[in-house]
Amino acid sequence: MGRAKEPSPQRSITAGSDFLHLDIADAPPGGRADWLSAQLRQAIASGRLPVGGRLPATRVLAADLGVSRGVVTEAYQRLVEDGQVAGCGRAGTVVVAAPAAPPPMRRPPATATAPAALFPQAPGSDVFDAVRAVPARIDLTPGLPDLAAFPRADWLRAERAVLGRLAPADFGYGDPCGAPALRHAVAGWLARSRGIAVDPTEVVVVAGVSQALGLLAQVLRADGITRIGVEDPGSLGVRQHLNNWGVDTPPVPVDGAGVRVDALAAAGLPAVLLTPAHQFPTGVVLDGERRRRLVAWARDGGLVIEDDYDAEHRYDRPPVPALRGMLPDRICYAGSVSKLLAPALRVGWLLVPQRYRAAVVAAKRNADLGNAVLPQLVLAELMISGALERQLRLLRRRHVRRRDAMIAALARHLPRATVHGAAAGLHLMVTLDADVADTELAAATLARGVKTQPLSWHCQRPYRPGLVLGYAANPASDIEQGIATVADALSGLRRTRGS
Numbered sequence: 001m002g003r004a005k006e007p008s009p010q011r012s013i014t015a016g017s018d019f020l021h022l023d024i025a026d027a028p029p030g031g032r033a034d035w036l037s038a039q040l041r042q043a044i045a046s047g048r049l050p051v052g053g054r055l056p057a058t059r060v061l062a063a064d065l066g067v068s069r070g071v072v073t074e075a076y077q078r079l080v081e082d083g084q085v086a087g088c089g090r091a092g093t094v095v096v097a098a099p100a101a102p103p104p105m106r107r108p109p110a111t112a113t114a115p116a117a118l119f120p121q122a123p124g125s126d127v128f129d130a131v132r133a134v135p136a137r138i139d140l141t142p143g144l145p146d147l148a149a150f151p152r153a154d155w156l157r158a159e160r161a162v163l164g165r166l167a168p169a170d171f172g173y174g175d176p177c178g179a180p181a182l183r184h185a186v187a188g189w190l191a192r193s194r195g196i197a198v199d200p201t202e203v204v205v206v207a208g209v210s211q212a213l214g215l216l217a218q219v220l221r222a223d224g225i226t227r228i229g230v231e232d233p234g235s236l237g238v239r240q241h242l243n244n245w246g247v248d249t250p251p252v253p254v255d256g257a258g259v260r261v262d263a264l265a266a267a268g269l270p271a272v273l274l275t276p277a278h279q280f281p282t283g284v285v286l287d288g289e290r291r292r293r294l295v296a297w298a299r300d301g302g303l304v305i306e307d308d309y310d311a312e313h314r315y316d317r318p319p320v321p322a323l324r325g326m327l328p329d330r331i332c333y334a335g336s337v338s339k340l341l342a343p344a345l346r347v348g349w350l351l352v353p354q355r356y357r358a359a360v361v362a363a364k365r366n367a368d369l370g371n372a373v374l375p376q377l378v379l380a381e382l383m384i385s386g387a388l389e390r391q392l393r394l395l396r397r398r399h400v401r402r403r404d405a406m407i408a409a410l411a412r413h414l415p416r417a418t419v420h421g422a423a424a425g426l427h428l429m430v431t432l433d434a435d436v437a438d439t440e441l442a443a444a445t446l447a448r449g450v451k452t453q454p455l456s457w458h459c460q461r462p463y464r465p466g467l468v469l470g471y472a473a474n475p476a477s478d479i480e481q482g483i484a485t486v487a488d489a490l491s492g493l494r495r496t497r498g499s
Contacts, residue, residue: 017064019056020048024065032067036075044084044098055085055093115443123457125240137449138482142281142427142470145339146398151382151391158381162374174373176365178205178349182376185383186349194311195321196333196351204350204360205371208343209307210241212334212350213273215367216305217245219352219359220271228305229272231259233429235280236457238273238307251460254279258286261293264302271303277311277320281429281458281468283421285320294323298330308335312392313472314424315400329353337379339426339472340392347371347379395472399426405476406469409483414490417466429455431466436493438465444489450482 016023020043027035043049055061058076062069076093079085086096118131131141177183183203190196206212220228225247230239232251239249252272253260258279264272274294276286286294298304306323314320324333328351336348352360364370382388406428410417420429432438438454445452455466467486471479 017056017061019061019064022061022065024067032071033074033078036065036071037078040075040079041082041084044079044095047098049095051095051098053095054091055095057092115446116440118446119439119443119454121437121439121456123236125244127457128237131446131451131453134446134451136446136451138474138478138485139451140469140471140474140479140482141451141453142468143339144470144473145342145426146395146472147342148473149391149395149398150342151387154382154387154391155378158378158385158387159374162377162381166377170373174370174376176370177201177361178203178371179373179376179380182347182380182383183349185380189383189388190322190335190349193319194308194335195325197325198328198351202351202357204352204357204364205376206334206348206350206364207346207368207371208336208338208348209309209334211346211364211367212336212348213238213241213305213307214245215350215360215363216332216334216352216356217242217247218363219356220303221246222359223356225270225303227269227271229264229267229269231274231279232460233281233455233458233463234273234460235275239460242273249273253461254282254284256284258284258290259294261290261297264294265297269302271305273305273307274323275307275309276323277308278313278421278424280309280425281421281427281455283423283425283427283429285317285424286323291323291326295327298327302330304331306331306333308333310339310425311335312340313396313399313426315396315403316423324351332356337388340388340395341379345375345379347375399472402471402474402476402479403428405479406471406483409480413483413487426472427468427470429466429468431455431464432490434465434490434494436465436490436497438467440493441465441486441490442467444493445486448485448489450485452482452486 020039022036022039024032040049040055055076058069058072062072065072076085080087084095084097085093088094118134120127180200182205183200186203187198187200190198206215227248227250228242229252230249231254233254234251242249250267250269252264252267258276259272259274274286276291278285294304304323308322311320311322322333324331330353332353333351334348337345338348350360403422407419407422410419410430414430416433418431420431422428438456442452442454453468455463455468458468474482
């Protein structure tokens with residue numbers, strides 16, 4: 001191939017390309033093709049141009065760099081002759097081979113964290129991240145939905161429908177309260193499934209229940225509320241989240257009828273956070289008498305924060321309406337699609353009494369200017385089209401089978417254990433009669449390749465040892481193996497104590 005004709009050296013060239021950040025001013029006069037081919041070889045060797053990557057069309061790169069097309073054509077031809085790129089017709093010029101790279105430097109293997117160190121009796125704020133990062137052949141930790149069941153086809157159809165009707169202006173910044181379409185869809189969803197009559201303008205779209213609690217913590221602290229009672233047993237993660245925002249979380253006991261409102265009143269707390277539809281981790285439902293007492297407590301000045309945890313996932317009991325519908329001006333309500341679709345979406349909603357709404361919206365605006373708009377619009381499409389209801393029906397059938405598999409496995413391998421909360425949710429709470437620390441049991445089980453969660457993590461006061469076991473994300477065969485492993489670990493601890 002002949003040498004390309006180059007522009008005169010006296011020509012002032014200030015052009016450059018976004019592709020590899022090439023700047024033709026760095027090329028020596030009379031050697032631009034040499035320089036460009038060297039830059040491309042270096043990019044291929046370093047991996048910035050991977051095998052399968054496509055080079056820009058010669059006329060496009062030439063225009064970007066302000067050189068003749070012949071300069072780029074010659075540089076490409078040299079790489080063709082070296083066997084590093086090839087012309088692939090309409091696919092353009094594609095990288096087909098990279099030069100052999102020197103062997104990577106060997107680094108000493110990272111020291112694995114011992115299972116016992118992952119399950120301290122007083123866990124820190126990073127404990128869930130630490131346990132999540134440890135690989136295991138079976139994961140029975142609670143809170144994991146069936147991620148394999150994510151409705152990809154429905155999501156893609158909804159996404160295409162949304163993108164097909166968006167105007168250019170719709171790609172700008174959104175309302176910090178959330179996209180109007182999703183707020184309308186959420187209002188309809190809550191009316192149909194949770195018995196909550198709410199105007200769409202009252203809905204604030206948030207990045208999951210965690211952000212909802214963070215926003216409330218900020219607003220309530222500014223209003224002088226620095227203590228929020230929490231259920232005991234109750235979620236360690238929720239407790240840590242509120243503590244990180246400077247809010248104290250004194251325990252309020254839970255029994256078979258739900259939170260003990262008499263203990264709540266006696267404690268003199270200004271606010272309480274509850275999971276009344278399916279209490280975490282016990283699985284109990286706040287019964288009618290307790291609901292009436294709680295509403296009376298709220299009317300006397302108390303504030304209720306309702307985390308509608310797992311409310312949709314019910315199997316052996318009738319639906320339980322949300323508390324929010326009983327006393328809207330004294331109840332904050334939070335929900336999300338994390339357990340219904342996927343935690344990765346980070347989409348939820350928050351309803352607050354009118355007196356807190358402006359402050360919550362301001363806190364949301366300061367946090368992130370509002371959730372990403374496109375996922376909100378796709379979720380709204382799923383809600384309005386009925387796809388979300390179909391997904392819920394599918395999940396209920398699958399969850400019942402997996403729950404039954406776990407109950408049967410517990411009966412076979414741990415017959416003396418007591419199972420709690422089987423009528424709804426994505427997990428079971430299991431209490432044990434063994435004289436062992438449940439943190440030791442969780443560590444011993446993880447050492448055998450199965451993740452569980454000790455019940456004591458979720459208790460501020462003394463409670464029976466136990467485990468919290470998720471079943472939604474695992475097929476029946478894995479559930480069987482996982483529970484058998486728990487039983488083997490428990491037997492090992494008993495033998496150790498006996499010796």
